[in-house]
Amino acid sequence: MNEPIKVDIWSDVQCPWCYIGKRKFEAGAAAFGGEVEVEYHSFELAPDTPVDFAGSPLDYLAERKGIDPAQAQQMIERVTSIAASVGLDYDYDHVHQTNTVISHELIHFAKSKGRQLEMKERLLKAYFVNGEHVGRIPDLVEIATELGFDRVEVTDALESHRFLSDVKADVALAQEYGIQGVPFFVIDGKYGVSGAQEAETFANVLTQVQSERTESTKDSE
Amino acid sequence: MTEAMTAPLPIVQPLQQLGDPTAAACEGDFCAIPEHHSQAVVNRKLDDDAV
Helix, strand or coil: CCCEEEEEEECCCCCCCHHHHHHHHHHHHCCCCCCCEEEEEEEECCCCCCCCCCCEEEEEEEEHHCCHHHHHHHHHHHHHHHHHHHCCCCCCCHHCCCCCCCHHHHHHHHHHHHHHHHHHHHHHHHHHHHCCCCCCHHHHHHHHCCCCHHHHHHHHHHCCCCCCCHHHHHHHHHHHHHCEEEEEEEEEECEEECCCHHHHHHHHHHHHHHHHHHHHHHHHH | CCECCCCCCCCCCCEEEECCCCCEECCCEEEECCHHHHHHHHHCCCHHCCC
16 A cells, blocks of 8 residues: 655645645645645745734735735736635635734644644635634634634643744745745655646646656565 | 644755746745736636626
8 A cells, every 4th residue: 555645835824825726736636546645834924914914915015015006906806816716715805914923823733633734724714715813812712612622722822832833943944945935835755846736737746756656666676 | 635643854855846837826925926827817707708
């Protein structure tokens, strides 16, 4: 029996291509059909963003990037349309631009319970679809409690920042790999795939890894 | 697809890059939209008679 193929994914909660890329990767993994093990890693796109940024993503693009509001609106509409093509209903009118470091701590908390994938999906949905705030501890505790985690334990983990060092370790590992943008997929520890690639691309890379393993096994027999 | 319980390899090897190098990604606090994506959206709107 083949060992599962390990896929390490660097991603941020407020990265629109990360959620779209997640859907495309999942479709690619399903098309591949073999065993795949996924581990998400933290990446902070804008670590200096205040938790309570006063404004919409449109304001953020205009203020931080100096993009004309009309152009920023057009960009948001394009991303929303591409998200819809993979079944994601982005609601930028209700997105709360924020600092995501504590949401990354929550993902690491969930990972410590063997439920990282569930939490990652829930936080992406919270940010892009549900219009929930993913930067404040009370809001994150509500999300975790809804998923069945212990309220007291989650609150303690987030208030003590017990998992902050894990977040920073992920960011440091990304730097070691030379990762500058997300989503970024490290497949079997040797192939790097950057961005929201088409599902077929992911399926092809996974198939290639599987074939190489098969060849390697034959050679060693 | 299952959840990995193992930590990533501690020794970082140089990665061989695969896939489309122009695929959409977010870098810094900016998420660019590649041209082919823009065209795909326009095509979809044309298909939907929205343009």
